[in-house]
Amino acid sequence: MDTSRTTTADETSGFAAALKETAHALLPGLGAGGLSLDAVAAAGGLTVAEVETVFPHRDDLLTALLIDAYNESGAAMEQADRAAADSGAPAGTRLLAAARALRQWSVADPAAFALVYGSPVPGYHAPQDTVPPASRTPAVLAGILRSALESGELVPPRRPLPGPPLIRPEAAALFGSLPPEPFTDVIERGIVLWSSLIGLLAFEVFSRTHDSVQDQSAFFDFAIAVTAENAGIEIPLN
Structure with a gap:
């Protein structure tokens, strides 16, 4: 996952979509209960802090996936x-x-x-x-x-x-x-x-x-x- 991003609304939205895609790919193996920001960061080649700029908590990510x-x-x-x-x-x-x-x-x-x-x-x-x-x-x-x-x-x-x-x-x-x-x-x-x-x-x-x-x-x-x-x-x- 490319981490060279600016902070425009479109790019923030694109980053959020990429994080959700990564999280979705983890669901079959981890299940919703096992999903974590650490797992998403590791799978995407990111730091947890980078993930937290869009989804501060695991529940925020789950909510986005549910919606x-x-x-x-x-x-x-x-x-x-x-x-x-x-x-x-x-x-x-x-x-x-x-x-x-x-x-x-x-x-x-x-x-x-x-x-x-x-x-x-x-x-x-x-x-x-x-x-x-x-x-x-x-x-x-x-x-x-x-x-x-x-x-x-x-x-x-x-x-x-x-x-x-x-x-x-x-x-x-x-x-x-x-x-x-x-x-x-x-x-x-x-x-x-x-x-x-x-x-x-x-x-x-x-x-x-x-x-x-x-x-x-x-x-x-x-x-x-x-x-x-x-x-x-x-x-x-x-």
Whole structure:
């Protein structure tokens, strides 16, 4: 890594990007919990003091990597959903396209997936500025559900939620508003869909289904279709 830098904003940004790239390359071997500024400095041929000019603490570096991972995965889903929506696809096709995009990102970059959805790093607490990037994935799902509701594509639940809403105000705000009858529990169902999506990917990325599933892609599509039915969206499977 070239250390002959000036302090212009562009070069500082470039140096930060190079440090993140070095740190990302270390994640498969060290894991997020083992990542340190010392390790990044050694791998990049730098001093720790040089790394600290951009990332004063290990947690600052982890936060930057988390934000990048959330933004990259969220952007992949957004682009896939936008392309499907622009083609006039129904909600089920949009949902499958977005889910497939997240799967493609996860399988291609398992270290970033593990950073976001793996075991928490002891002692690390994600700051508030990670919240907007982290919200991009559920926001895509919420947007598809809301579109299905507005277009009349959403199927009423066969087993409505018995009792008051189980969601926090933040979840309702992400969806836009509390939905009307008979779809008052669609946000709860959307959270089930979201958690199921991440769980499916965790099983694949962490090799939990490789000894029981012979076609990971087909199984993923089937599982998303089954979960989507619970949220009121039909995904046609060829």
